[in-house]
Amino acid sequence: MSPFSNAIIIGASSGMGAELARLLARKRVRTALxxxxxxxxxxLAAGITKETPKAPAPLVYPHDVRHFDEVPTLFQRIAHDLGGLDLVVYCAGVMPPVAVNEYDFGKDRMVYEVNVLGAIAWLNEAAKRFENQESGVIAAFSSVAGDRGRKGQPVYSSSKAALNTYMEGLRNRLGHRGVRVVTIKPGPVRTPMTEGLKMPFMINADEAARQIWAGIRSSRTTVYVPKKWRAIMWVIRSIPSALFRGKDI
Ligand SMILES: NC(=O)c1ccc[n+]([C@@H]2O[C@H](COP(=O)([O-])OP(=O)(O)OC[C@H]3O[C@@H](n4cnc5c(N)ncnc54)[C@H](OP(=O)(O)O)[C@@H]3O)[C@@H](O)[C@H]2O)c1
Known part of the structure; x- marks a missing residue:
């Protein structure tokens, strides 16, 4: 079934987070959404209970990840309500449309607050708990977009790059304490975030969730979804900056 009993998914209300919640219920994992x-x-919780009546009912916690001060107390409350914790997945993210000549600090700050600072607020709590219990898995949704600075989305792509480096640092701290830290890098996935966008090699969110689940259970530290993005991004990362500059990728 599942190596996990209790999980928190932050950013569970739609897209890949919601699909992951459905999948975890099928594996009989108790989730906090x-x-x-x-x-x-x-x-979502009602739908999960209907689809998988034998699964533990998901618990629901409305929260804005930009309210950083609420996180330590909420984290403790959720861990107590679940009766334990062995998996924390940070899925929350925003990618507002940005014109190529737009420099809107308000929008940019919001992207960093959700994609980076919210992740740090939640995953620091997970790190403290898992370090003490000497077990657990911490996963966060980055993106292939974080592998290069893109002219279409300089702030979104740099927020994911910041998240990658934070996750690597956590992994280096916690690896020897029995805690796995997994960075998930999806390519384009059909979700509300990408509605109306035309992107190459798009896959559905339920398929992405299946591959993410496999990655979380594997021994990999960075999980490209689908796997072919590892090779594609290896090539894209090796394009010299001067050549990359003109590309719209
Ligand atoms: N779709 C893609 O092609 C793609 C590719 C690579 C990486 N990703 C990443 O994958 C993750 C999931 O995205 P998705 O595509 O599944 O998009 P989505 O359907 O828009 O889901 C985003 C989730 O983040 C939550 N969220 C946003 N702002 C929040 C806030 N201030 N406080 C709490 N939760 C917040 C949303 O919930 P509420 O609105 O209810 O708060 C929602 O549950 C994101 O980190 C995204 O950057 C997506």
Missing amino acids: VARRREALEE
Whole structure:
């Protein structure tokens, strides 16, 4: 079935987080679902209970990850309500549309608050707990976009690069304490975030969730979804900056 009993998914109300919640329920993992939209979370939890009645009912916690000060108390409450914790997945993320000549600090700050600072607030709590219990898995959704600075989304791609480096640092701290730290790098996936966007090699969110689940259970530290993005990004990373500059990728 599953090596995990209790999981928190932050950013569970739609897209890949919601699909991962459905999948974890099928594996009989008890989940705590965190995001801003209470109704979407409750609808998801009700749907999961209907689809998998034998699974533990998901618990719902409306929360805005930009309210950093709330995180330590909420984290403790959730761990207590679940009755233990062995998996924390940070899935929350935003990628607002940005014009190539747009420099809107308000938008940029929001991207960093959700994609980076929220992740640090939640995953620091996970790190403390798992370091003490000498077990557990911490996973976060980065993106292939974080592997290069892209002219279309300088702030989104740099937020994912910052997350990658934070995750690597956590891994280097916690690896010898029995804690696995997994960075997930999806390519384009059909979710509300990418609605209306035309992108190459798009896959559905349920397929992405299956591959992410396999990655979380494997011994890999960085999981490209689908796997072919590892080779594609190896090539893209090796394009000299002067040549990359003109490309719209
Ligand atoms: N779709 C892709 O092609 C793709 C590719 C690579 C990486 N990713 C990454 O994968 C992750 C999931 O994205 P998705 O595609 O599944 O998009 P999505 O359906 O838009 O999901 C984003 C999730 O983040 C939550 N969220 C956003 N702002 C939040 C806030 N302030 N507080 C709490 N939760 C917040 C949303 O919940 P609420 O709105 O209810 O708060 C939602 O549950 C993101 O980190 C994204 O950057 C996506």
